[in-house]
Amino acid sequence: MATISHWIGGALVAGESTRTSVVYNPATGQPQHELLLGSTADVNTAIDAAWDAFPGWSQTSLGARTKVMFAFRELVNANAHRIAEAITDEHGKVLSDALGEVQRGLEVVEFACGIPSLLKGDYSDQVSSDVDSFSFREPLGVVAGITPFNFPAMVPMWMFPVAIACGNTFVLKPSERDPSAAMILAELWQQAGLPDGVFNVVHGDKVAVDAILDSSKVSAVSFVGSTPIAKYIYERGTASGKRVQALGGAKNHAIVLPDADIDFAADHLAAAAFGSAGERCMAISAAVAVGDGADRIVEAVSQRARAVKVAPGRTAGSEMGPVVTREAQQRILGLIDSGEQQGASIAVDGRGFTVPDHEDGFWVGPTVIDQVSTEMDVYSQEIFGPVLSVVRSDSVDEAIALINSNPYGNGTAIFTSSGEYARRFQRGVHVGMIGINVPVPVPMAYYSFGGWKDSLFGDKHMHGPEGVSFYTRAKVVTARWPRMAADSGASFHFPTAK
Numbered sequence: 244m245a246t247i248s249h250w251i252g253g254a255l256v257a258g259e260s261t262r263t264s265v266v267y268n269p270a271t272g273q274p275q276h277e278l279l280l281g282s283t284a285d286v287n288t289a290i291d292a293a294w295d296a297f298p299g300w301s302q303t304s305l306g307a308r309t310k311v312m313f314a315f316r317e318l319v320n321a322n323a324h325r326i327a328e329a330i331t332d333e334h335g336k337v338l339s340d341a342l343g344e345v346q347r348g349l350e351v352v353e354f355a356c357g358i359p360s361l362l363k364g365d366y367s368d369q370v371s372s373d374v375d376s377f378s379f380r381e382p383l384g385v386v387a388g389i390t391p392f393n394f395p396a397m398v399p400m401w402m403f404p405v406a407i408a409c410g411n412t413f414v415l416k417p418s419e420r421d422p423s424a425a426m427i428l429a430e431l432w433q434q435a436g437l438p439d440g441v442f443n444v445v446h447g448d449k450v451a452v453d454a455i456l457d458s459s460k461v462s463a464v465s466f467v468g469s470t471p472i473a474k475y476i477y478e479r480g481t482a483s484g485k486r487v488q489a490l491g492g493a494k495n496h497a498i499v500l501p502d503a504d505i506d507f508a509a510d511h512l513a514a515a516a517f518g519s520a521g522e523r524c525m526a527i528s529a530a531v532a533v534g535d536g537a538d539r540i541v542e543a544v545s546q547r548a549r550a551v552k553v554a555p556g557r558t559a560g561s562e563m564g565p566v567v568t569r570e571a572q573q574r575i576l577g578l579i580d581s582g583e584q585q586g587a588s589i590a591v592d593g594r595g596f597t598v599p600d601h602e603d604g605f606w607v608g609p610t611v612i613d614q615v616s617t618e619m620d621v622y623s624q625e626i627f628g629p630v631l632s633v634v635r636s637d638s639v640d641e642a643i644a645l646i647n648s649n650p651y652g653n654g655t656a657i658f659t660s661s662g663e664y665a666r667r668f669q670r671g672v673h674v675g676m677i678g679i680n681v682p683v684p685v686p687m688a689y690y691s692f693g694g695w696k697d698s699l700f701g702d703k704h705m706h707g708p709e710g711v712s713f714y715t716r717a718k719v720v721t722a723r724w725p726r727m728a729a730d731s732g733a734s735f736h737f738p739t740a741k
Contacts (some may be wrong), residue, residue: 275333278417279450285445296441305358314568323346330345330396334392335567340679341556355408377720387416390466392420406714408714464601466490471491473489486701487701488701493653496529515683517562518562518683522627528626528632530634575629578626588612591609610629611633613633614635617634650697
């Protein structure tokens, strides 16, 4: 197997650690790469490279930074299939989905290409006699990203384009399950003309994560992952004086009202629940069927679940691939078992699913579970697999209350033809991202991505305007240019306008 190394200071670096892990192909269940896991010293080497590069890059003109961003955008676009194929081979998602992931990351790069406008400050003339005041934003220094397996290209690209365009230098710790996309992006940054050391990739596990969180040279950390780890990242990072945005888990609900177009809703529910094998933080994992339309929506979604084409991600026409690891497969199957044992009805059963000639792959078939209650494990836990739980509700207000009682607040949706109910829903739910007849309401790059409650630790969402704010800090300057020393206007009382 080929060995994947770190990318530090513009070059492949093996580092001092000899610890490794295996990167699997989820469709075959076979190992395909060996990954070096960095030690604390290896992480510090990457941080030092970023630290040394920061003074030069932070003082690089906005025009020069923008030129690099545009070049990087063109290179990512030209290499989209190469990146997507690496994602498919290591994550398992189908190639069309991987290409969509690259495109959504590319949109953030395009947003960051407008950094001269995004970093414009404010100016106030004559705030006092012969005194002017103005503000501007400066980069923080070395910043880091710790990113999940489910979007190995998109989530890093929600972080580092904005951070780097703002003048920071970056250390990326990608998931050890699918690291190759990060390495391709590192090569493309170098080809785009980014100075060595501005972007670094160090692989690893908890050892690497803790080294990033504890380093006094890292000013900010961005994270996406499960809620328990997000909480850990936030607490340990802030304890060492860092800015932290830590996006956690989700239990995304979609309300389906009786007045909704059932076929339309079922099509979109199936795509939102089973796309990428449900391994999305914005996947719909709970459908709340309201009123007398519940049986119809369960039947319609079940028909579509049975029709999903499940196959390896590179297979033409494949709509859903395997889950990422054997451990994930077994955990998901165990939750389906628990739902049945606790009284739910299995409308479509994905257990025991295999693909011919790929029997050792990490397969779970599309699964629909009806008559789910909020006390069941299949509801209370974040499944992160191709499982749609159907909870029944008597009214839209009861459904909204159900969503609000859930500890997560990442994304939610409503299917309805009623503007009144849609407006009541969007104003009433305690969730950060809302879809109206849109089941996966991921904001465009010029808005910001982030949830509420246990889905976010920190006060800033990701990319968009809040991303710029997160990766910079403000300076306010008050200036006077006296005409002569005798006209100083000095006073011992607190300064006020005059």
